Amino acid sequence: xxxxxxxxxxxRDVRGSMSARRLRRKGxxxxxxxxxxxxxxxxxxxxxEVEKAIRHGVRVVDLKAGGKEEKAxxxxxxxxxxxKELLHVDFTRVALDERIVIQVPLELRGTAPGVTAGGRLDQxxxxxxxxxxAISIPESIxxxxxxxxxxxxxxxxxxxxxxxxxxxxxxxxxxxxxxPPEVEAEAAPAAEVAEQAEPEVIGRPKVEEEEGE
Numbered sequence: 001x002x003x004x005x006x007x008x009x010x011x012r013d014v015r016g017s018m019s020a021r022r023l024r025r026k027g028x029x030x031x032x033x034x035x036x037x038x039x040x041x042x043x044x045x046x047x048x049e050v051e052k053a054i055r056h057g058v059r060v061v062d063l064k065a066g067g068k069e070e071k072a073x074x075x076x077x078x079x080x081x082x083x084k085e086l087l088h089v090d091f092t093r094v095a096l097d098e099r100i101v102i103q104v105p106l107e108l109r110g111t112a113p114g115v116t117a118g119g120r121l122d123q124x125x126x127x128x129x130x131x132x133x134a135i136s137i138p139e140s141i142x143x144x145x146x147x148x149x150x151x152x153x154x155x156x157x158x159x160x161x162x163x164x165x166x167x168x169x170x171x172x173x174x175x176x177x178x179x180p181p182e183v184e185a186e187a188a189p190a191a192e193v194a195e196q197a198e199p200e201v202i203g204r205p206k207v208e209e210e211e212g213e
Contacts, residue, residue, distance in 0.1 A: 005053050009033075009043035009065040020088070029086055033065055033072060035093035041066050051086055059102070059137045063091060071096065073134055094134035101168055103127045104138055106175065110146030114178030119150045123176045128156065129168040138162050143175060153177040 012023075012030065020030045029047045034040040043065050053061060054077065063072040072091040080087055094100065105127050115121050128141055141161060143154060157171035 005049075005058055006062045006064065006069075007045055007049055007053070009041075009045050009063060011066060012042045012044050024085075024087070029089060031089040031091060033063060033070075033091045033093065036095075038093065045089070047086060050089060054086075057139045060094065060135055061091075071135065073100070073102075096133075096135055098134045099131055100134045100137075101129060101131050102137060104130050105140045107140040107142050108176065109142050109144050112145045112148035112152070112178050114148055114150035114152055117150055118181045119178040120181065121145070121176065121178055125156070125169070125173060125175045128159070128175075130161070130165050131168055132162075132165040136162075136164055138165060141165075145176060148176070148178055150178055150180060 009031070012019075023030055023044055024047065027047050028044040029050050031043050031045055031050075032040055033043060054074070058074070060071060060073050063070050071094050073094045074089060075092045076090040077086065078088040079085065106123075106125065108123070112119070112121055130138075130141075132138070141159060143159060145154070148154065154175045154177065155171065156167055156169050156173045156175055159167065159175065161167060
């Protein structure tokens with residue numbers, strides 16, 4: 001679980017794209033805080049601190065806003081079209097004993113013997129939907145592939161999850177498997193190819209010679 005960090009926010013009254021651009025030029029990020037049937041707050045946060053928290057995989061923060069400190073989940077992040085500049089963040093209030101459903105990335109560990117033998121590793125699922133306490137979200141779920149042989153499969157049901165974490169994805173879904181290398185069709189024998197390639201000759205049927213007159 002990533003450690004929680006403290007972010008100090010200030011309320012903002014002016015909204016709109018022009019205001020947001022001015023804030024970003026000052027090194028601030030516009031954001032909103034909502035949830036738990038309380039009023040939605042429009043806030044600003046230091047861009048550097050928010051980006052640092054995101055880079056370290058922080059999902060829940062202690063957000064100081066509106067005169068009080070609350071636990072808040074980073075619900076949605078908006079980036080520019082290049083995925084470089086942070087534009088906006090949505091936070092939702094969470095309680096210490098609240099269970100939520102969230103996507104957690106899967107992290108493959110080890111080298112599959114089946115791959116060493118020439119197989120191909122295929123990973124259909126890269127993130128797992130789980131239910132857990134909002135304050136106990138794992139940074140990732142490790143998948144040990146160190147014993148995965150040729151044609152071996154790891155299903156969701158095979159994963160070892162941290163205590164208190166429940167998988168919401170179909171237990172029969174394939175997380176990762178090793179498929180055999182593709183085998184090219186063997187070339188036909190040369191004689192057979194030649195025989196097949198020989199064109200059929202169509203000519204006049206041979207007419208038997210009539211008996212002499």
